[in-house]
Amino acid sequence: MRVRFAPSPTGQLHVGNARTALFNWLLARGHDGTFILRIEDTDAERSTKQSEESILDDLRWLGLEWDEGPDVGGGGGPYRQSERLHLYTSYANELLAGGHAYYCFCPPQKLEDDRRKDLAAGRPPKYHGTCRSIPPEDARRRLEANERAVIRFRVPEHIEVTFHDVVRGDVTFNTDVIGDFVLVRSDGRPAYNFAVVIDDALMEITHVIRGEDHISNTPRQVLLYRALGFAPPRFAHLSLVLGPDHTPLSKRHGATSVSEFRERGYLPEALTNYLALIGWSPRSSGGEVDGDAELMPMEELARRFALEDVGHSAGVFDPEKLAWMNRHYMKEASPARLAAECARFFQARGFLSRKTDAGMSYIESLLPMAVGSVDRLEEVPDRLAFLFAYDAAQALERPAVAEVLHEPGAREVIAALSETIDGPLADRNAFRAMANRVKEKTGQKGKALFHPIRVALTGESGGPELDLAVPAIDRGAQLPGDSGLAKILSSRDRARAFAAAVR
RNA sequence: GCCGCUAUCGUCUAGGGGUCAGGACACGUGGUUCUCAGCCACGGGACCGGGGUUCGAAUCCCCGUAGCGGUACCA
Numbered sequence: 001m002r003v004r005f006a007p008s009p010t011g012q013l014h015v016g017n018a019r020t021a022l023f024n025w026l027l028a029r030g031h032d033g034t035f036i037l038r039i040e041d042t043d044a045e046r047s048t049k050q051s052e053e054s055i056l057d058d059l060r061w062l063g064l065e066w067d068e069g070p071d072v073g074g075g076g077g078p079y080r081q082s083e084r085l086h087l088y089t090s091y092a093n094e095l096l097a098g099g100h101a102y103y104c105f106c107p108p109q110k111l112e113d114d115r116r117k118d119l120a121a122g123r124p125p126k127y128h129g130t131c132r133s134i135p136p137e138d139a140r141r142r143l144e145a146n147e148r149a150v151i152r153f154r155v156p157e158h159i160e161v162t163f164h165d166v167v168r169g170d171v172t173f174n175t176d177v178i179g180d181f182v183l184v185r186s187d188g189r190p191a192y193n194f195a196v197v198i199d200d201a202l203m204e205i206t207h208v209i210r211g212e213d214h215i216s217n218t219p220r221q222v223l224l225y226r227a228l229g230f231a232p233p234r235f236a237h238l239s240l241v242l243g244p245d246h247t248p249l250s251k252r253h254g255a256t257s258v259s260e261f262r263e264r265g266y267l268p269e270a271l272t273n274y275l276a277l278i279g280w281s282p283r284s285s286g287g288e289v290d291g292d293a294e295l296m297p298m299e300e301l302a303r304r305f306a307l308e309d310v311g312h313s314a315g316v317f318d319p320e321k322l323a324w325m326n327r328h329y330m331k332e333a334s335p336a337r338l339a340a341e342c343a344r345f346f347q348a349r350g351f352l353s354r355k356t357d358a359g360m361s362y363i364e365s366l367l368p369m370a371v372g373s374v375d376r377l378e379e380v381p382d383r384l385a386f387l388f389a390y391d392a393a394q395a396l397e398r399p400a401v402a403e404v405l406h407e408p409g410a411r412e413v414i415a416a417l418s419e420t421i422d423g424p425l426a427d428r429n430a431f432r433a434m435a436n437r438v439k440e441k442t443g444q445k446g447k448a449l450f451h452p453i454r455v456a457l458t459g460e461s462g463g464p465e466l467d468l469a470v471p472a473i474d475r476g477a478q479l480p481g482d483s484g485l486a487k488i489l490s491s492r493d494r495a496r497a498f499a500a501a502v503r
Numbered sequence: 504g505c506c507g508c509u510a511u512c513g514u515c516u517a518g519g520g521g522u523c524a525g526g527a528c529a530c531g532u533g534g535u536u537c538u539c540a541g542c543c544a545c546g547g548g549a550c551c552g553g554g555g556u557u558c559g560a561a562u563c564c565c566c567g568u569a570g571c572g573g574u575a576c577c578a
Contacts, residue, residue: 373540450537
């Protein structure tokens with residue numbers, strides 16, 4: 001089995017295309033097949049090298065490694081269409097010689113006029129066949145006289161073209177609605193329908209899995225396979241991914257490119273797991289489906305994936321569900337990995353200037369507090385901002401904090417707290433011991449005790465576990481000044497500053 | 504316009520001639536921890552419309568409707 005993903009490098013990798021790549025990858029990996037990456041850059045105006053690189057980067061980040069491609073080579077190369085021009089030319093000549101194609105000298109203006117007339121008359125707009133019967137000798141003469149021409153495919157008239165789609169079944173088109181389409185443009189570059197067929201055939205692709213938007217191109221391609229004498233591959237057309245308003249997913253709907261999700265702190269396994277479930281669901285293993293059946297690592301997705309289980313209808317991209325999956329995978333990821341991923345967000349927030357060992361291991365120790373209550377890694381620094389920035393006066397102004405202060409005994413607890421803390425609360429036990437001493441002094445317990453302690457030490461009325469957060473404050477406060485970390489006020493200094501502000 | 508594809512809770516979906524139409528996300532209520540979150544329990548919520556076939560249709564067929572795609576010297 002040989003499958004391919006063939007993006008055109010004209011922009012960022014979109015989640016819809018990423019899903020197409022994923023389904024190809026899943027099928028290849030699950031069947032010991034070969035996954036090929038081909039760059040369709042025949043549109044020279046819009047294709048950029050930079051875009052190609054970013055697509056490759058995004059695919060790697062997603063974990064969709066390819067076996068053959070522009071950077072790794074392989075027996076079917078080259079893998080950029082711009083480097084395969086000689087192949088297209090040679091097959092175009094073959095088609096010309098066999099009478100399956102002909103030169104067309106129609107100026108663009110005439111083509112446009114024809115189309116307008118068809119539309120106005122309610123006819124399907126298609127090429128009028130003006131140049132269909134120009135004798136080859138005449139064509140050659142005009143070519144030699146430097147007349148511009150395209151090469152068109154001679155579409156057989158009045159026949160039905162049926163192909164089998166693995167996800168949809170048999171699909172039939174009548175060639176009456178298909179005009180003689182362009183194979184080679186006047187500048188010598190191949191058009192899409194021609195290049196794909198040559199490439200898929202030469203690269204011996206067995207399964208063409210692509211977006212539904214290609215379904216009406218397929219009969220043209222089938223015709224080409226026939227004319228060229230190639231055996232057509234199996235086709236599978238995937239439904240599209242839509243936005244909440246049921247229009248194709250676009251920038252209007254927020255983040256749509258893989259790199260945006262990467263930048264915002266989504267984990268690749270969350271994105272791939274989520275994308276796999278749009279339009280595909282694991283075959284229910286008889287009876288009830290386990291609630292966790294949707295959470296699957298890549299290997300399991302690959303093992304269970306089957307084209308036969310792919311749905312027919314378009315799916316709406318749901319950021320909420322993606323967020324849920326991301327939370328799940330963040331909890332599963334190792335703190336070291338998360339710290340490495342998060343460092344840039346701490347840097348952006350000004351909490352970390354350099355990635356020193358001390359700074360990084362401090363951040364690592366913080367993550368378990370934040371990761372359970374955040375959708376994306378990007379939000380982690382905000383969640384932990386109270387550690388790095390402490391302003392007693394500002395905290396007092398916050399309604400939620402003020403509310404806590406109105407609780408009976410709150411001021412007492414705060415006063416006792418500022419007197420009780422005499423050193424760093426290096427761990428949970430030290431924190432508990434301190435809390436007990438405040439409890440003895442004030443007689444307060446439960447919420448009445450912990451709420452005031454929380455607002456005094458963190459400036460927040462809610463947040464990560466208190467007896468985890470407070471030791472973290474003191475650990476940060478004790479780190480050497482060159483740790484790269486923003487300065488952290490110790491819990492003792494916080495308690496005193498807050499007590500003073502309250503008074 | 505013409506051609507094609509599609510249609511189950513708000514969303515992703517399972518199922519498929521007789522089911523209490525199942526699950527997940529989201530949502531609501533209650534419980535739980537010093538807190539947001541989390542977690543646990545419970546709850547509301549769907550077969551596009553109309554015909555036909557059938558003892559029986561969400562399921563099969565037809566016709567509508569709607570959405571999407573194509574109708575390029577874009578891919």
